[in-house]
Amino acid sequence: MHKWSVPRSRAYQSHVELRDEILKALEPVLFEPHQFDNAPLRALEGEFAQLVQRRHAFAVHSGTAGLFLALRACGVGPGDEVITVANSDLSTTAAISHCGATPVLCDVLASDHTLDVDAVAAHITPRTVAILPVDLYGYPADVKRLRVLADTHGIKIVEDATLALGASDHGKPAGFFSHVAIYSFGSQKPLGSAGNGGIIATDDDAIAANVQLLRSYGRSRDSLPGQSMFGVHVVEGYNLPMDFLQAAIVRVKLPYLAEWTDRRRAIAHRYATGIQDPRIIHPELRSTAQPTYYSYVVRVPARDAVYSALRDQGIEVGLHYVPPVHYQPVYQHHALAASSLPVTEQLAEGLLGLPIDPSLTTEEVDFVINALLRAVSDST
């Protein structure tokens, strides 16, 4: 394994710091009698729903599982179209395809890399049933404005907030303005488990009921008339709840999220002020958005050379998400390959994700700044 001097994430560090609390939280999951019906998830779900100010939260296997279940819960199925972006993890478009629906790609804003809300209307057809914006890098997409358009057309918004836990917009937690939002507890995410995890949050009772059914084998809480047996299967569901051990770990970390998010913002601020070179373009966020900064993503000339130079110095810079999904081999024979997304494509050529983790020291951040400035000068 590469020994990075400045890694993208030091997830294990929080486990070391919270060792006693975590081990204590794992004890009952391991050594007390197991309860049925995902009972060990309920405490996390209740606290999480409060945190993101939604009525319902369901802990699921991963962000990917969450996207799929949320789309299915909104009724997305064969023949439907879902509008989304190409600069995301493949799980975003894959979740749509796995429902039997067709992803339709919309371009993004050069300023903050999120969905260009003004470009969405042109992609709406009678088959559009959902829009899936992504809060890329923890920068909230303008979902408040998107919601007006979606409600006019009776379309659901399924927000990929997998990278945005801790972020807010217009004073509300990321995900708040959508019909349903998905957050990830993948180990390197702003609030990571020690493996996989995710959560779906919504205010919509019908979506919530569907998620609950689909997450757990399609088993309803009702029994058949005249029988006391618990639960009957009313749909073909899946087995996708979050692992109980991971849920216990995430629950221990939840109270630290605000502190860690502040530290991420302070590091981003140091990058923003310390990286002064007209050839390097900084992200520009809307004034109402308070991001969580999964990464600080700049655009640089001669990106590939700069990327290699920094990695050679042990700085784990990232290329999230390059190439954009419509250029991925999986879609080479798919209609998506013909998508015209000039801004997405231009961003992909120059973007470079600088490491952000609450554990990074000021010296480490300054090391990255100086290495970047030098690499850009050397490479251009």
Ligand SMILES: Cc1ncc(COP(=O)(O)O)c(C=O)c1O
């Ligand atoms: C934007 C985005 N969406 C979805 C996912 C999938 O989340 P998970 O890894 O929890 O399945 C990721 C994972 O990196 C992501 O970055």
